[in-house]
Amino acid sequence: MNELIPLIVIIPIIAALLLNLFAGKNKIIKAIAFIVGIGMPILTLITGYGLHYFGGHQPLASSNIAGLPSYITNSTLYNLHPAITYSYTPLAKVFIFALGIVVFLSLLTYLNSENKSSGPFLFMVFMGTASVSALILSDDLFNMYVFFEIAALIQTGIIIASSAKDNYETALKYMILSSIGGPILLLGITILLAICGSVNITDISLAVSTLVQTPISRGVLLFAFSLIFFGWLYASGLPPFHVIKSSVYSKAEPYGACILQAMSLISLIAFVIVIFRIFGDFDLFKGAMILISIIAMVLGVSMAVVQTDFRRMIAYLSVGELGFVGLGFGLGGKFAITAGLFQGVNEMLVTTLLFIGLGSVVYLTNTSDTRKLGGLIGKNTMMAIMILLGGFAMAGVPPFNGFRSKLMIVEAALTSGYPELAVIIVLISIATFIVFVKSFYTIFLKPQPNDLKFVKESIPKSMIFAVAVLLIICLILGLYPGIVTNPISQCIGGLL
Amino acid sequence: MILLDMQLLTLFTAGALIIIGIFAAIYIDNIIKKIIGLSFIEEGVNLFIISLGFNKGGVVPILMPGMNTNWFVTNSAYPLPQALVLTSIVIGASTFAIMLAIVMVLYKKYGSLSTREILKHKSDMGDEQ
Amino acid sequence: MYEIIILIIIIIFTLVSAILALVKTDLLEVAILSGITGVGVALLFQLLLAPDVALTQVIVGGAIIPVFAALAIKKTTRVDDG
Numbered sequence: 001m002n003e004l005i006p007l008i009v010i011i012p013i014i015a016a017l018l019l020n021l022f023a024g025k026n027k028i029i030k031a032i033a034f035i036v037g038i039g040m041p042i043l044t045l046i047t048g049y050g051l052h053y054f055g056g057h058q059p060l061a062s063s064n065i066a067g068l069p070s071y072i073t074n075s076t077l078y079n080l081h082p083a084i085t086y087s088y089t090p091l092a093k094v095f096i097f098a099l100g101i102v103v104f105l106s107l108l109t110y111l112n113s114e115n116k117s118s119g120p121f122l123f124m125v126f127m128g129t130a131s132v133s134a135l136i137l138s139d140d141l142f143n144m145y146v147f148f149e150i151a152a153l154i155q156t157g158i159i160i161a162s163s164a165k166d167n168y169e170t171a172l173k174y175m176i177l178s179s180i181g182g183p184i185l186l187l188g189i190t191i192l193l194a195i196c197g198s199v200n201i202t203d204i205s206l207a208v209s210t211l212v213q214t215p216i217s218r219g220v221l222l223f224a225f226s227l228i229f230f231g232w233l234y235a236s237g238l239p240p241f242h243v244i245k246s247s248v249y250s251k252a253e254p255y256g257a258c259i260l261q262a263m264s265l266i267s268l269i270a271f272v273i274v275i276f277r278i279f280g281d282f283d284l285f286k287g288a289m290i291l292i293s294i295i296a297m298v299l300g301v302s303m304a305v306v307q308t309d310f311r312r313m314i315a316y317l318s319v320g321e322l323g324f325v326g327l328g329f330g331l332g333g334k335f336a337i338t339a340g341l342f343q344g345v346n347e348m349l350v351t352t353l354l355f356i357g358l359g360s361v362v363y364l365t366n367t368s369d370t371r372k373l374g375g376l377i378g379k380n381t382m383m384a385i386m387i388l389l390g391g392f393a394m395a396g397v398p399p400f401n402g403f404r405s406k407l408m409i410v411e412a413a414l415t416s417g418y419p420e421l422a423v424i425i426v427l428i429s430i431a432t433f434i435v436f437v438k439s440f441y442t443i444f445l446k447p448q449p450n451d452l453k454f455v456k457e458s459i460p461k462s463m464i465f466a467v468a469v470l471l472i473i474c475l476i477l478g479l480y481p482g483i484v485t486n487p488i489s490q491c492i493g494g495l496l
Numbered sequence: 497m498i499l500l501d502m503q504l505l506t507l508f509t510a511g512a513l514i515i516i517g518i519f520a521a522i523y524i525d526n527i528i529k530k531i532i533g534l535s536f537i538e539e540g541v542n543l544f545i546i547s548l549g550f551n552k553g554g555v556v557p558i559l560m561p562g563m564n565t566n567w568f569v570t571n572s573a574y575p576l577p578q579a580l581v582l583t584s585i586v587i588g589a590s591t592f593a594i595m596l597a598i599v600m601v602l603y604k605k606y607g608s609l610s611t612r613e614i615l616k617h618k619s620d621m622g623d624e625q
Numbered sequence: 626m627y628e629i630i631i632l633i634i635i636i637i638f639t640l641v642s643a644i645l646a647l648v649k650t651d652l653l654e655v656a657i658l659s660g661i662t663g664v665g666v667a668l669l670f671q672l673l674l675a676p677d678v679a680l681t682q683v684i685v686g687g688a689i690i691p692v693f694a695a696l697a698i699k700k701t702t703r704v705d706d707g
Contacts, residue, residue, distance in 0.1 A: 142580050149587045153594060160598070168605070169614055172527070172598045179534040179591050180521055183514070183541040186584065190541070193577065194548045500629050506669055509636045513666075516643050526705040528652055528697060532659045535690055536643055539666045542682070550673045557674070573674035581678050589685045596697040603701040610706075 005052040005088045009134045016126035023119035037107045041100035057083035081200040085139040090487030102262045102352045105466040106255040112462035121161040128154040132263045135270040141189045142199040152178040162253040170251045185231025191224040205277045225279045236268030238296045246315035254359025258352040289330030297323035301431045311368045318351040338489040339408030346401040350394045353470040357387040360459045375448025384444045393474045395433035401477035506547040513540030538588035542581045549574035639665030650705045652698045660691035
């Protein structure tokens with residue numbers, strides 16, 4: 001059912017507008033949020049794979065019009081895609097389904113832990129969902145740029161909507177960086193447009209693959225590559241943007257932070273696939289990817305060590321985990337890329353688990369400073385154990401999903417002749433484990449300080465439910481990784 | 497003279513606007529000036545896109561009745577960049593408005609528009625690493 | 626030929642007002658000068674055969690952005706004391 005493809009983007013947008021319409025009416029807002037939250041994952045399952053041309057404008061070559069003059073059929077125009085094209089692939093399905101789960105669970109915790117649901121916050125959640133879904137669906141670079149800007153505005157909005165201290169400063173800083181990063185990305189897209197005369201990614205990659213041999217156009221392409229690469233770094237929060245990205249995560253409420261990290265992860269995936277499709281033949285591509293990934297992993301973990309705020313710690317750890325995704329693309333080849341994308345799915349689910357799980361600590365005590373916390377295992381033992389298992393999943397302890405994907409990346413690094421990278425990956429995993437266990441000890445096991453005050457008595461059931469569901473998904477993916485890796489590798493096989 | 501080419505001159509202007517904007521974003525202390533500088537980056541990029549579609553001695557890409565289609569195709573400016581810029585202008589304006597709104601909130605808190613002032617307050621908390 | 630001369634005059638206006646906007650200390654003047662840059666860019670669009678984009682830019686760059694900036698300045702402070 002190809003007609004359903006645009007609905008994946010349209011339904012969240014309509015839901016967002018409806019929520020704004022019913023601002024103040026608590027029950028209606030909750031009902032709409034629940035229905036759309038459940039409906040979106042189901043929609044991704046029933047939609048059929050394929051292409052959707054907006055307005056029905058197919059390329060002339062596939063529309064079979066008889067009697068066209070030869071000066072049209074022989075020109076490149078005959079094969080160009082004139083309309084915005086959405087392509088729904090198994091890869092998009094996996095990521096949008098995972099996004100749907102994250103959005104649903106974070107909405108569940110939000111609606112149950114706050115007395116009054118705020119229309120603007122839900123508006124931004126759904127708008128953000130729509131924009132990142134469009135990013136991963138779209139086959140059109142300019143369309144991606146538009147949704148990239150919308151996603152940046154939404155992320156600012158989610159920070160503003162939270163009640164954390166100094167959220168406006170972080171929001172302003174993020175906006176200033178976004179209005180440098182956005183135009184630079186647009187400039188890169190424009191150079192590609194000037195070279196190819198189209199903004200469709202399929203057309204551009206076709207044109208670039210023939211142009212890359214000539215030395216003059218190589219320089220121009222290199223310039224476009226560096227501009228788009230910069231925009232990608234900004235969108236995904238890799239270094240040098242890891243500081244602002246992690247402070248963005250820590251300034252949002254826990255349920256907002258889940259959505260923010262899912263959004264930046266999906267923009268990372270969407271743009272890295274585009275860069276890979278267009279510039280994959282470049283020698284520079286692999287080197288730049290590996291370099292930036294290693295810097296991200298090392299910086300992420302080493303900055304997580306010194307944090308006293310555990311929300312910031314998870315934020316830095318999740319930035320470090322993003323490096324593994326880039327590494328998969330840097331190594332190249334079907335197996336490595338599949339491993340990187342699988343790591344992306346795992347990271348999204350595990351970080352959500354940790355944000356919601358440790359969000360329960362913020363919910364109970366209204367502080368996220370590890371120096372003021374301690375002995376919380378007595379409050380809810382089950383939650384503490386589930387958070388510990390979630391941390392294991394992030395660090396890559398068997399039998400969880402993080403172990404599977406990291407093992408795959410290590411294998412890929414060994415087979416492609418980079419044993420040093422394999423060593424770095426293992427070291428980073430061990431460091432992640434140590435950082436996590438250390439902060440787990442200070443939050444849950446250390447004797448409780450006397451001045452620790454509880455603002456709420458118990459954790460809402462919805463939080464425990466959400467964390468349990470995510471943990472079960474992590475376990476299932478760890479035992480049967482084929483659920484995710486088969487569709488991804490099938491789709492990557494088509495790209496290579 | 498090659499310097500008197502319209503396309504080249506506008507490309508140069510676009511580059512100058514982008515550089516002025518980036519300079520403002522890095523060195524100017526006042527937030528409102530900084531944000532106006534950021535809007536210059538947007539305008540520069542838009543100008544860059546439009547000048548790429550320019551066709552010397554051409555016509556506006558609107559097909560009027562009575563025009564010869566073949567002549568029009570070879571002589572009109574390229575319309576796709578123009579369609580893209582319309583969206584880009586609106587995005588720039590909305591980003592600008594939201595940044596000004598945040599600045600107004602921050603002014604109430606700090607009583608100053610200086611970036612240094614706000615960042616100093618931030619580092620007092622030990623928040624930045 | 627006269628087209629080129631008009632173009633050069635517009636370019637000089639645009640760039641000079643953009644630089645002046647960053648130098649002036651009265652923020653209201655800064656807002657007005659940014660408006661001049663916006664209008665200059667719109668005129669360049671017109672010369673580059675994009676009249677519909679020029680119409681949008683003259684409204685956004687020449688009116689909306691300076692008015693928003695002026696409103697923000699009215700709510701905050703007019704002097705750049707940095």
